[in-house]
Amino acid sequence: MxxxxxxxxxxxxxxxxxxxxxxxxxxxxxxxxxxxxxxxxxxxxxxxxxxxxxxxxxxxxxxxxxxxxxxxxxxxxxxxxxxxxxxAFARAIDPTAKMRTFLEVLQRGLDLVGDDEARAQRLRHSRDFYAFMIERVPALMEEFRTSEASTHPSSTVAGTGPQEEMS
Amino acid sequence: MxxxxxxxxxxxxxxxxxxxxxxxxxxxxxxxxxxxxxxxxxxxxxxxxxxxxxxxxxxxxxxxxxxxxxxxxxxxxxxxxxxxxxxAFARAIDPTAKMRTFLEVLQRGLDLVGDDEARAQRLRHSRDFYAFMIERVPALMEEFRTSEASTHPSSTVAGTGPQEEMS
DNA sequence: TATGGTGTTCAAAACATTCTGAACATACGG
DNA sequence: CCGTATGTTCAGAATGTTTTGAACACCATA
Known part of the structure; x- marks a missing residue:
């Protein structure tokens, strides 16, 4: 108090x-x-x-x-x-938001160096990492949401609000 | 070039x-x-x-x-x-770093409001969400690492460097 | 051990952001 | 429809951060 x-x-x-x-x-x-x-x-x-x-x-x-x-x-x-x-946090925070913007940056870098293998390697690994995480994290969040729903059935209706950035 | x-x-x-x-x-x-x-x-x-x-x-x-x-x-x-x-990114970025610091903050909030149920609910859901993600994301990263290792066996040795924050 | 290139640190300038007070809108109740 | 409580916007003040030039250390070489 x-x-x-x-x-x-x-x-x-x-x-x-x-x-x-x-x-x-x-x-x-x-x-x-x-x-x-x-x-x-x-x-x-x-x-x-x-x-x-x-x-x-x-x-x-x-x-x-x-x-x-x-x-x-x-x-x-x-x-x-x-x-x-x-x-609040589970709904408003998209952990992949920053990854997505940086994935784009890395992709542009790859476009820029073209098929110069030596330089491309530096960029490719990181790009693949982000692509992997971006694909998989949402499923994790969904899993949490369903597990919560079954544990505390009194949740508010799941209106998917604006997904802005914060962290 | x-x-x-x-x-x-x-x-x-x-x-x-x-x-x-x-x-x-x-x-x-x-x-x-x-x-x-x-x-x-x-x-x-x-x-x-x-x-x-x-x-x-x-x-x-x-x-x-x-x-x-x-x-x-x-x-x-x-x-x-x-x-x-x-x-670089797969090794240096810990997607849960910020979640961990905020998990602590939420926990302190719960300690502060004590067992006042009405107020605790606001904090608990978010705390549980972070706890869940923090527990699960590392396994995802590990999965990527192993899949990469099997695809491109020429990787550098996995010296676990300092896990600082960036994103 | 003198010399030149190399790298670090720090106070102050340049820069950007955030907060505030005050003037301006809005809407409700009488 | 007026008066009041409420909410918004904006220029400027206050605050904080980043960069820089210059002075200082380091280390290899000759």
Missing amino acids: DEEASRRYAEEVGVALTQMGTTPSFGTLLGWLLICEPRAQTITQLCDAVGLSKASVSTGMRALEQSGLVRRVPASGRGHAYEIHDD | DEEASRRYAEEVGVALTQMGTTPSFGTLLGWLLICEPRAQTITQLCDAVGLSKASVSTGMRALEQSGLVRRVPASGRGHAYEIHDD
Whole structure:
């Protein structure tokens, strides 16, 4: 329950995610939404909680929403509130996203060096590695999803939200 | 062969990797090492090729070396040179590295909220997802490695280098 | 041990990003 | 339809990162 500990936790998540390439406000807001009470929070509540300006919270929340980690819900009083998805990370994170963009880069490199065997080898191995992982990881995620569904049948409906990047 | 096209490619890799969280010099150097001829290059050669200062190349190469993508080799003349590993990405990239750090963060969150069921649910699902992936992805990588070994038996010895982070 | 090429480190400049306050829109309730 | 609570946008300030030039160490050779 400890309000101050929660705030510290939000900051902690903030620095962890910042190291992974997000903005500090993005990570801090996500951290707060992971543990806050009540679960759904308005922009004003978020401002108070994490100590950021309305402007930062507004843009930060849009980013969180577009990345599929958080959704807008009708607020009790005026306006609207935001809450994190139960399965936020499993739904919003595509572990192969970066691999796909780099697969393209490697392929262009192979096109560039043509059939110069000596140089091609450097590129080919890495390209094949990514191709393999990209093909196989989705099945892994699907396996997790089904196993979860059978263990906790009360899951939310599986609306496949936007698959944005984060990690 | 086209010298200028190669330079452009190095820059292209540079921006791709910068978007994934590296410094521009890190990515550009890696891009150049992917396609340069000869394969092993001294710091001086790299300076000329990518148009960065000696200082940037020096620190950039140390980062590449520590991340396990590149190794030092004895140079023909004076000093030493650097060359990229054939299996650079498959060996240097641990797709679960970020998941592991975030798994810890989620676990700390669960410790913090204790047995408050309502709040715990938000954290638990994501934690379980990461735990699942972290457990399973290594086997996938191993599967690729063995399949490669049987296809191209001429691979280099599998010295398990430092498993630093990049993507 | 002097010399030249080679590589490293560091403070400061160049650069880019993020956050904020304030002005502007929007929508609801009275 | 007005007043108020709410939400958005944007220029500039604050902050952080990357690169660089220059001074310093190293090492082979003669």
